[in-house]
Amino acid sequence: MTDHAIDALPWATSVWRDAHPSAFHHTEVDSAATSISHTYGYSRIESNAADRKFAMRLETIELIGTRLSVLDITSARVTTVTDHDRYTICIPIVGSAGISMDREFTTVERSGGAVISPGHPVEVNYLGEKSKVLTVCFPRGRINEETSAVLGYRVASDPQFALRIDEHGTGSAFYRVLRFVSHELAQSDGVTSSFPVADRLVSIMISALIASQPHTYSPALAGPATGVLSHRSIKNVVEAINADPLQFCTLADLARFATMSASALGVVFRRHLGVSPMMYVRNVRLARAHEDLARSDPARSTAAAIAYSWGFYHYGRFARAHEVQYGISPAALLHRTG
16 A cells, blocks of 8 residues: 555556547746646746746546646646636645635645635645646536535535645545546556446546535535425425426426425525526436436437437537536537447
8 A cells, every 4th residue: 555645646657558648748838828728727827937947748638527637847836817617636746836725725745635616716836846736627517416416405506625635634535536547547448448437437536525525515414414305395396307307398397296386486496406496407307418428329329319308409508508517518428438
């Protein structure tokens, strides 16, 4: 057993051998900022070492909308100046970095990293002559979906995680799952080559993060079930939607099933689940379509046909919603599973 989880990662000594990552190498700050912005959100870079040449190398692989990257960079300050739409876990392999987000600050090194939640500008100051950092970027919608699944109800806002994550403390479960996924990515016959399996592994990584790293919904996970779905009518409606989301085409259908007025049902849904009744139906249908895309044969089906089968009759809107939620287009997911 190694002292640190990252010692077991192939990124600690080499790159992905068979996963074919995209790779960028830059010696100019402006071109490096363009590559950083594509991966992490619009960013600025300032070199901390005026007397030494700047250099950066970024390798990235996409795993069902989740980006795993290794960043090699000389001493520099990177500021993400716009609200990013991903959760980013930053784990140093070589060197250390100071990370500021909103009013929080932490210094990360080999034994611990940072979980950067969306919605706030972030500054990362890479210390020392050279740093090497592993990052895992999850789509915001995917984190929300998995948190909702664990809680049993739709979250009303983005979970906000504690900034500091420790390998031997709160983040140990996430590190263990990450170690397994990283080794499978490095193998030509790894299970990540099966995209339905890869999709489940992404869910497991996120679930491990949700279960082990403190966040704004942690009290609800730690305590006994509260009254979130205690309202009998909404509980029955949610169960019926999950059982067959196609049976409800309008708000009136849902109101009749719940024996409530449409306005009263809307108030209850927004109060307890944070979304309107028909948005909840749409989210369940989107999740089912995603599951079908991940396990279907592109030689026998199309993304449009799968969308239609789950009640999405405007493919363009469906495709945009799917990419926002899962970080990958429906067509790309379907053809990567074949």
